[in-house]
Amino acid sequence: MAARVNLVDGNGCIPQVVTELCHIKELVRQQEVHLDGSVPDLCKHLASQISSIADHSISMLSDASDDPIFKATMKRNKKRHELRVSNADLLAGDGHNWRMYGQKEILGAKHRRAYYRCTHWNSQGCKAVKQVQGTDEDPTFFNIVYIGEHTCVQGQRAAVAPGQAATDAQAPEYKYNANPGASSLLQSLSSSLTVEPEQQLQGWDAPAPFCFSTPAMASGCLMLESSPFSAPSRSKNWGVSSATSDSNHVASFPPFEVAGDDAFFRFDEADDYGFLDDPDSTSDVFSFLE
DNA sequence: CGCATTTGACCTCT
DNA sequence: AGAGGTCAAATGCG
Numbered sequence: 001m002a003a004r005v006n007l008v009d010g011n012g013c014i015p016q017v018v019t020e021l022c023h024i025k026e027l028v029r030q031q032e033v034h035l036d037g038s039v040p041d042l043c044k045h046l047a048s049q050i051s052s053i054a055d056h057s058i059s060m061l062s063d064a065s066d067d068p069i070f071k072a073t074m075k076r077n078k079k080r081h082e083l084r085v086s087n088a089d090l091l092a093g094d095g096h097n098w099r100m101y102g103q104k105e106i107l108g109a110k111h112r113r114a115y116y117r118c119t120h121w122n123s124q125g126c127k128a129v130k131q132v133q134g135t136d137e138d139p140t141f142f143n144i145v146y147i148g149e150h151t152c153v154q155g156q157r158a159a160v161a162p163g164q165a166a167t168d169a170q171a172p173e174y175k176y177n178a179n180p181g182a183s184s185l186l187q188s189l190s191s192s193l194t195v196e197p198e199q200q201l202q203g204w205d206a207p208a209p210f211c212f213s214t215p216a217m218a219s220g221c222l223m224l225e226s227s228p229f230s231a232p233s234r235s236k237n238w239g240v241s242s243a244t245s246d247s248n249h250v251a252s253f254p255p256f257e258v259a260g261d262d263a264f265f266r267f268d269e270a271d272d273y274g275f276l277d278d279p280d281s282t283s284d285v286f287s288f289l290e
Numbered sequence: 291c292g293c294a295t296t297t298g299a300c301c302t303c304t
Numbered sequence: 305a306g307a308g309g310t311c312a313a314a315t316g317c318g
Contacts (some may be wrong), residue, residue, distance in 0.1 A: 100295060102310060115309070130308090 081146040084135065090142050096150060098130060110136045120152035127151060 098116035106113050111134030118126040127148040135141045 099293095101312095103296070104308065104310095107307060113308085117310095129309095 080129065084141055084143050087142065089141050090132070090144070094144075095129075096128070106133065109133065111139070118150060118152055120150075124152040 097119040099119045099121075100114055101117050102115040103112050104115070113131050113133040116130045116132065118128040121128075128150040129147045130143040131147070133143050135143055138271040
């Protein structure tokens with residue numbers, strides 16, 4: 001199974017999560033939170049992921065009203081919902097069938113934007129459309145923009161990533177709520193902290209929350225839960241190197257590689273704030289790899 | 291042969 | 305006028 005980490009703040013308060021993300025991002029930037037240990041790649045990747053996703057999510061929440069596409073879309077009275085997903089999530093699909101109807105080079109973007117329409121747009125007049133574009137900063141992540149709502153009645157099927165054949169893997173659709181920005185934020189975090197099965201460490205037991213703390217906040221916890229999103233079919237190897245299929249070696253491919261048995265991980269502030277001050281608690285970090 | 295994808299042209303909007 | 309979005313013929317694949 002693939003681990004999925006969902007962000008849960010202490011009070012279930014989304015604005016507080018955003019505030020905490022701002023703190024984390026700033027601390028990482030100022031190197032007040034620095035990471036050490038025998039698995040520096042893991043530490044660096046976690047820090048960089050948190051920082052980049054926080055940056056993206058924060059800007060998404062604050063700038064959406066200035067986005068010309070957003071404005072144009074709102075003019076047409078169509079609901080627009082944006083989120084960032086990993087390639088694994090893209091392959092797992094959003095539960096609907098989509099048919100690509102065009103691709104376009106976008107000015108200033110490294111990757112082309114693909115345009116998808118619900119396969120039932122013709123038969124049932126479903127108006128749902130989505131746009132998929134690889135992010136500039138991380139080619140393994142995609143920005144997905146959903147425009148309009150499904151009016152079709154269909155069986156839930158996995159969507160198809162650009163250039164990929166459909167998979168039989170079934171995945172529940174992404175759950176949206178009345179706060180698309182906040183929902184996207186949480187989904188961005190969740191998808192960015194996905195761990196592929198090959199990257200699991202052996203020997204860790206039941207999942208425990210991976211907690212982080214900064215001086216400016218009480219606490220935030222990345223709670224492991226049974227994923228509402230399914231892992232992609234391994235046979236598709238979406239984004240994975242062409243290593244032999246029976247190999248357990250994962251390519252140098254995000255989220256990260258993990259090696260070594262004596263892993264050690266801590267935030268410097270951990271002692272002051274009561275997290276990860278016990279060598280055994282290093283399992284808190286790695287347990288979410290299960 | 292049917293369906294999905296690709297791709298260049300055309301349309302719309304700012 | 306330029307950029308983004310859509311159309312539709314060509315192409316590929318099962």
